[in-house]
Amino acid sequence: MRTIRTPVLAWLAVLALLLAGCASGPTVRVDTDPEADFSRYRSWAFYEPIAMEAHGYSSYTTERVRAAIRREMDARGYAYDPASPGLRVNFQGIVEEKTDVYTVPRTDFQYYYSYRARSYVAVPVWYDEAQVSRYRQGTLTVDLVDAGLNRLVWTGSAVGRVTRKTPEERATEIDAAVAAIFAQYPYQATGRTP
Structure with missing residues (x-):
């Protein structure tokens, strides 16, 4: 198992503090x-x-x-x-x-019966869902x-x-x-x- 060096941890801590400060004020x-x-x-x-x-x-x-x-x-x-x-x-x-108002990408599956394969086939469908935040x-x-x-x-x-x-x-x-x-x-x- 490899250990992370102290300077890397210090930089990660500083980055976390900066991001927290930007998000809260x-x-x-x-x-x-x-x-x-x-x-x-x-x-x-x-x-x-x-x-x-x-x-x-x-x-x-x-x-x-x-x-x-x-x-x-x-x-x-x-x-x-x-x-x-x-x-x-x-x-x-x-x-x-x-x-x-913003959109969130979503995916869903539509199921169709294939007479050739004699089974149900899932077809992916991608769409954007509108979200509203007040x-x-x-x-x-x-x-x-x-x-x-x-x-x-x-x-x-x-x-x-x-x-x-x-x-x-x-x-x-x-x-x-x-x-x-x-x-x-x-x-x-x-x-x-x-």
């Missing part, structure tokens, strides 16, 4: 205004009114997103200053019902707006399936989505990229 997309000068931003505040509070009231979800954004902005050295911020942060969350997809978008120009300078969105049911599980998903978005934000309050 949301898809993050970001966009930056190429003319924006991020070195001049030192402070921030929330945009008023927040897009997610368009109906005039807040919820547990909006408060959780606010807390997660505050942690991420603080970690990057930005000072919270509602009186004269350099950046205003806005966010929006949407949950949609989605449908995926799920809920959530999108969380975070926008950073230049407060003086009222111009969008950076936006990030996280898109993923909504599967958690309890408030604790939803809170964990919210924190993970905000962290994934800000992991793509390369600036700090000092103007340097980390």
Whole structure:
């Protein structure tokens, strides 16, 4: 019996972790205004009114997103200053019902009686079977707006399936989505990229 060497096992473990990380997290997309000068931003505040509070009231979800954004902005050295911020942060969350339709190759056998062979003959038949999958997809978008120009300078969105049911599980998903978005934000309050 041949044994597998340790470096091969290490590479297999790393590959398994990478695949698990890709499958479990949301898809993050970001966009930056190429003319924006991020070195001049030192402070921030929330945009008023927040897009997610368009109906005039807040919820547990909006408060959780606010807390997660505050942690991420603080970690990057930005000072919270509602009186004269350099950046205003806005966010929006949407949950949609989605449908995926895909085909799966199938095979079956049709049986015919052959009078010449005096027996039944199986004939393979190949076809595609349509499958329908319904799920809920959530999108969380975070926008950073230049407060003086009222111009969008950076936006990030996280898109993923909504599967958690309890408030604790939803809170964990919210924190993970905000962290994934800000992991793509390369600036700090000092103007340097980390």
